[in-house]
Amino acid sequence: MKQEERWNHIVSLDDELLKGGVILSEWCSFIVRESDLAFVHGSNLASILTAVSGIETYLRSEYAGKERSSLFELIDNSPIANDLRSDLHRLRKYRNKWVHVNDPWDDQELLENPEHAEKGLEGMALFAARALRRTIYESPWV
Secondary structure, three states: OOHHHHHHHHHHHHHHHOOOEOOOOHHHHHHHHHHHHHHHOOOHHHHHHHHHHHHHHHHHHHHOOOOOOOHHHHHHHOOOOHHHHHHHHHHHHHHHHHHOOOOOOOOHHHHHOHHHHHHHHHHHHHHHHHHHHHHHOOOOEO
């Protein structure tokens, strides 16, 4: 996808998923903007990582108490739709594979077939952009 197509994709997600208005913390707004910029510029891994950060920040701002919860706990304990919960866990697990690399020297597949990794990252970046918006728009006010 080209930059213009990626911007159009974000706008179409907003048109589709935003049904009213939302109020986000400034931390969350800032992170969402960073995720959008990474997505538009084709930085797929950065887009995924910041999308998950935006999701965590939103869930923490809306549903967490004062105790520190893991992302897993935030997702499980938030009053969100089950299909969104399932998608967020899928995204969290994918993110974890990139953030918590068990054996960084086990890189033969990445060296021999980097386009496979890029294709997977691009698909998940599209998924992450949607999941982020589904999360931050999940409880609009009208």
